[in-house]
Amino acid sequence: MTLRKARAGTTVEDLVRSIADAIISGRWSPGEKLDELSLARRFGVSRTPIREALMQLSAMELVDRRPNRGAVVAELSQKRLGSMFEAMAELEGVCARLAAERMTLSERYAFEAMHLASAQLVRQQAEVEYEGHNTRFHSAIYAGAHSNYLYDIVAATRSRLAPFRSAQFRLPERLTKSYKEHDAIVTAILRGDGKAAEAAARSHVGNVSDASSRLVEAVRSQKAPDEQQA
């Protein structure tokens, strides 16, 4: 996993991307120590850019830096996680309402087409591909709201929640349910019914949140008690 410095950008940017990706994808777990020297050796750079990357990552709340005590992959308390899912539901609702009001015709066509195509994935129970579709589906809603700041907030929140959402499609019937919920959102948006779109999107995320917390719950209870977080 040594750093292959893509042209242009600076070392720090690459480091931020690499480390953020490792955290968001769940490859590095919450609480894991991020030792500067080890990271420096691992990426083949000096400690300086590592430190600077950790600074940025801590501003993104992906890592937690305690003065003089080093950095760890950020750990989300159950409460914080709940509040993030809640905010996510509200934000998705807002985006869906605005999208219903503002999407251009071609955005609507593309959105509908994408949704219809996903039926195939559900039939095949293609979890992995559906997950990819799901991300694009939601991005289309955020983009359809035509408000770039809102887009940034929602996308950032979604990233941070990614590790907690990733396994949910393996729950029985979740794929089929997800499709039906998407369908309600699509119908409302195409109809231009902001209120309905907002409600549908909000409850959809609420369901994801429930499914995820059940999973997180399950994972945590399998850990040894001393491993559990505060």
Added chain:
Amino acid sequence: MTLRKARAGTTVEDLVRSIADAIISGRWSPGEKLDELSLARRFGVSRTPIREALMQLSAMELVDRRPNRGAVVAELSQKRLGSMFEAMAELEGVCARLAAERMTLSERYAFEAMHLASAQLVRQQAEVEYEGHNTRFHSAIYAGAHSNYLYDIVAATRSRLAPFRSAQFRLPERLTKSYKEHDAIVTAILRGDGKAAEAAARSHVGNVSDASSRLVEAVRSQKAPDEQQA
């Protein structure tokens, strides 16, 4: 403005606070160069912590860092600014709705009391004090939503918009209008009417946004054309 290092925290934390404050308060203007060496001398530290602070500030979107070309105070395009105000209105609406549903009794009492007390400030046309009250008023709504992540997002957005809101109370009648708008929000929240609270809060921020853009507009048109941003 040399750095008086409060005990505990690290130098970088202090720097981030100082610089963020200078930017948010409007003391340093968008586009202003943030030369590492000058800042280092000014704060009496070496370039290293300055660089680290700038990293964090750029993650907060308060400064803009171009690789090898230095950092400047972040500049917001008209479009971005509009989208931030729009998001702000939506977020405030969500917070107001949740606050109407969730505030504890003592929060409601304190909230009402704070609002009633502000009538006095309006009568005296005490712009500066009213501005302070206004900040506390809105914070109370965010806190009343009982969702810490939402609180963080809203507070961060509010900070970034601060420089553009600061002068609005000097517009004629804005103080009186603001009070009346607050009154509608308070009434709805105390009644526990989430829908009404959301609508009232959203339109209140919409008005602030309008007032602010008129001001920003006015300021920009006074600048020499070559000073204008992209």
Added chain:
DNA sequence: GATGATTTGTACGTATGTATA
């Protein structure tokens, strides 16, 4: 377009603070 001045990017050394025996 080339050269010198300036500024940023990265490496590394030392001091200080934190954890551990």
Added chain:
DNA sequence: ATATACATACGTACAAATCAT
């Protein structure tokens, strides 16, 4: 509790890139 080991915080040196002339 004191000492030891170790990781971090900050400073300084040098390399690379940009800007001005």
